[in-house]
Amino acid sequence: MYLVRLITLIILGLGGFYFAGSVDNQNLRFISMMAGCLAVILFYFYPMYEAHFRKQPNFDAIFMVNLLLGWTLIGWTVALIWALREPEIVAVVNKSKTDVAESHKASDAAKVHEATKQMVECPFCAEDILAKARKCKHCGSEVEPAIH
Template structure:
């Protein structure tokens, strides 16, 4: 990053020195190059969001073009057009994975009998009725 800053600083210093050596009503070679390249590159930079929308095959290309054409001169309009142009049109896909559950075994059928005193169902191995409390042995 330091090297890039140094190169830019040297170029600007050379440009300012060169501008000071030319007559006031003319541009030197570097100034002519900068002014010519500005008029060639400014429209390309201005319509860059439209180019990105075309490359990304945006379905609303003409809306982005209109926004860029009419509001691109404001920095906010140009940034909005650029963000809209590079925005993905595919919806975010989510996948829900359910872990397979082990099949539950059927409940065991316990052998039952009827209480001889209250006629409620109780286990076959029971010695005392849980409903009436009578001894079954």
């Protein structure tokens, strides 16, 4: 659909200038020139129009690129491609406070269970240490790891 709009603008612009050159009436020539100039201006800001039409979330940035760099073919092309790009859809998940609290409780319980499962008693100072520890962090004694 964007191609139809773009081609229509090109035809209006070229047609207005062509008609202005072939008419002898000054008033009609002026109106044709104004129509051609308006079509050229609309063609220049075409990427901005597409961004607005497609409800791009970064419309302001596309407008600035089109306004400041649109006179270069590269700037206009970048603005057009950016405007025609489909916006990314971001899913928003709404969680209530109770859901968040319950998930934290479940993860905390799993952490406590995991931590207690991996602890053993130091044979020298009777403090709890990790089962894989080679040295007690409390007394500094070297211990045999319980789990390899």
